[in-house]
Amino acid sequence: MEINKTIQNETLTVRITGRIDTTTAPKLGDSLTESYDSCSELVLDFAGVDYISSAGLRILLSAQKVMSKKGGMKLINVSSDIMDIFEVTGFKDILTIE
C-alpha cells in the first residue's frame, strides 16, 4: 500500500494505492494520526484502493470520529466493489462519499 499526502488550505488529501488489510492498515492509521493536527478537513482518495477488510474499516471509523469534530472527512473515487463493502457494513451511511 502506498500513501501520498498533499495539503492545501488546511485540506489534507490522502491518496491511497493498494490493499488496506490487517498488515497495511496500521501504516495508514499512523499516517493519518500524525497529520490530524495539520489539517481541518480530510479527503481520502480511494481511486487506487482495490481491497479493504475490517482492519481498514476500523481506521476509517477512527478517522471519521476525529474529523467530525473538525472540518469533516470525505472519500472520493470509491470503486463499486469497495462501495458494496461500505453498503453491507453500514459505512455508506456514516461516511461522506462523493
Next chain:
Amino acid sequence: MKEFETQALTDNLPDVLAFVDQQLEEVGCPMKIQMQIDVAVEEIFVNIAHYAYDNGTGKAVVRVEIHDDPLCADITLIDNGVPFDPLAKADPDITLAANERKIGGLGIFMVKKSMDDVIYEYVNGHNMLTIKKGLAKK
C-alpha cells in the same frame, strides 16, 4: 482438494491469500468474488492468529475445495486452539451513527454477509470454519 498449513501469525496473511488466490485463479473466479473471498479468509485467519492460541501461536490450515456444476468453492480454516464459534456472536448494530459505533466487531459480520454459507464445527479438538461461495459471474 488442496491444503496450506502455516503458523497462525498475521505476518503470514499474504501467504495464505496467495494460496487461496492461486486456487481461485485456476478456475477463472471473477475478481469481485475473489476479493470477497479474500476478505472473508483474512477475517477468519486473523481471528485465529489473535485469539485461537492462549499460549502464543499454533498452526492454521487452509483447505480449498472447488466443485463444479455450479462452480463454487468451499474454503475451511482449521485450528486446534480453544473451542470458539465466531458465528455465535451477535451481529454489530450497523445503523448506529459514527460516534456511537464501536471500533471492531465487523469482521465476522462481513464474512456472513458476503458468503453464500458459513458453517462452524468443532471436530476432534479442531475448530473448523467453512465458507461457501459460488464462483460464477452473476
